Amino acid sequence: MRIVIADGLHEADYLIGLFNTKGNSLIVINRDEQACRYLSERNNIPVIHRSPVREGNLLAAGAKDADLFIALSQSDVRNYVACKTAKQLLKVKRCIATVVNPKNVSLLKKLGVDAVFCATHLLGEQIHTSASLDSFINSLSLEDNKIQILELRIKETHEVCGKALEQLNLSGLASVSCIYRQDHGIIPNGKTVLQDDDKVLLVTTTESRERVTALFRRKRA
């Protein structure tokens, strides 16, 4: 993959370390001279000292038709314009922006940035998730918190234990993707019966999460 890393300091350093592997070609461009020196010395790669919000600079850096563009500056506006320039004028396939203001996560996505990350937004989601679920559930949010992947542990005391999936009436609520049982993954069907100590991996929507978790945690009468 040809990856462009635009601006940023420690975030850029981390991503360079992550992506600077065989099979990837990195283009690192940064408006800050000190950051260029720091990134170049630490990673032993050339860093282009130019502003990434200018089409000419990105063209000269070889960013045209790149596979991935990651904008890491501290300015949400700059990151948006850098992604827009890369996508619209240089035909970069996928653009990712980091933002400081959590409200800009959904805004930039609506304006066409493929993926947007905000540390505060992620932290908020994580706190919300851990506060609302008890310890027997792990969860992962996708697509701007609209889709949830839940991992639920089945106990003998749960009402669902010993029942087949088709008896749970999950239709329209959730889809059980996989069951982890005694060191093996099982792709279930409607006849699959839940057993004590199963780990159930299911996909649901954020609106249905509470209903689904309530169903799975209900104790036997």
Add this chain to the structure above:
Amino acid sequence: MNGNVIIIGAGRVGSSIASLLNEKNYSVTVIDKNKDALMDVDDFSGYFEVADASDVEVLQRVGTDAADAVVISTEDDDTNIFLTDICHFMFGVPRIFVRLADSRKEKLCRYPSVRAICPFLLSLDEFRREFGE
């Protein structure tokens, strides 16, 4: 009233346009981060919001969805491009005027409802006319 116009950025250009449209009986709303931005405009009877217009909630609050036109004239081209896209895609503003110091960025604002105004190109045109080109 001739229509609702929102002016974002009240530097010399923005505040002069605000004054002009105010005189011509437009309903004018000005947004600027600097509370003293309109100090030099006499008899301004429009609405002045001291805020950061790149916050979409500010644009909602001042009624951008009902604006007939928006004039975007902050000192920063990237902010102007960002605001143009918000006004175009999020609020569907029918007429948007955006000032760009760097005329090379004009191609990022090519939508039917957007007119980019580049002082550099206007100056160049003036010189061309002056020298008979």
